Amino acid sequence: MRGFYRARGTGGRSLGEMTIIITGFAASPDRGKGLARDMRVRWALEEAGLAYEVHGLSFAEMKEPAHLARQPFGQIPTYEEGDLILFETGAIVLHIAERHGGLLPEDANARARAIAWMFSAASTIEPLTTDRDVAVYFEKDKPWQAERMMMVQDRIRSRLAQLSRRLGDAEWLDGDFSAGDLMMADVLRRLASSGALDEFPNLVSYVARAEARPAFRRAFAAQLAAFEAGQAG
Known part of the structure; x- marks a missing residue:
């Protein structure tokens, strides 16, 4: 797709050999305040210590067939991990939390x-x-x-x-x-x-x-850096 940026998350562990890819806005509607909903997914991945990549989408690209196949309502974020594609932030965060320690209690x-x-x-x-x-x-x-x-x-x-x-x-x-x-x-x-x-x-x-x-700060910094890179471009 046109206009993608690719940003590497700061989480340490990869999920086996599979790359985790999420989508976010290519340009920040909130002017870098970190309020877009991909923040929750970034934050969860940082808490879990997982490496990830972010594909930035324009508003036009969010309505194109390739993205609609992943997110039928044309929104962000989405989550891709091998053959698994998820949408809805709550579902994505729950998936991450259930598979990795630190976000849900053992009891x-x-x-x-x-x-x-x-x-x-x-x-x-x-x-x-x-x-x-x-x-x-x-x-x-x-x-x-x-x-x-x-x-x-x-x-x-x-x-x-x-x-x-x-x-x-x-x-x-x-x-x-x-x-x-x-x-x-x-x-x-x-x-x-x-x-x-x-x-x-x-x-x-x-x-x-x-x-x-610290995980929130890393997620916020990564989202802000992507926004600033888009502005510079």
Whole structure:
């Protein structure tokens, strides 16, 4: 495909002899803030210590047949490992976590709870952040936008209050850091610029702890470097 960049991940281990390839944006829509959803996959791979390559796609290439064969909705990221091709960030992160240590607990019950938090991030919290993005960027000229924004913000505040109460003064959602925290923290990162988190200091600290992890920093740096390389090109 045209316009690909190829970036090598900093993870150490390869998966047998197979190369892990993921897709991301060739140019960053968020101007290098690391909010594109391939960040979660990069982060999981870095936590697992796995080497990977990234193919950058333009918006036009995301709608071409070659990519649609991997991702039927024309989005990023995708994950390719030999004959296995996956889409949806939650499914990809779960696949990585189930096959490699460090992202899911050994205890069966704790493992199930961590997976539940992954689903909670994707199904309970993230749809609200998406609603907000739609209202802010695509409905700003609608006469009812202000009223809708109030409703969206109220729903976000309610869910964040529930999450804040559950987290309390704990470091992570359920014991040690897990794929559940990875997914949840990255979803919350998308709200940081809105000020929605400011009412909940423990959630602000929770996100900061996640962003301080060496694996996150490596993933962020790799995504930013790819964006900057695309700008220079």
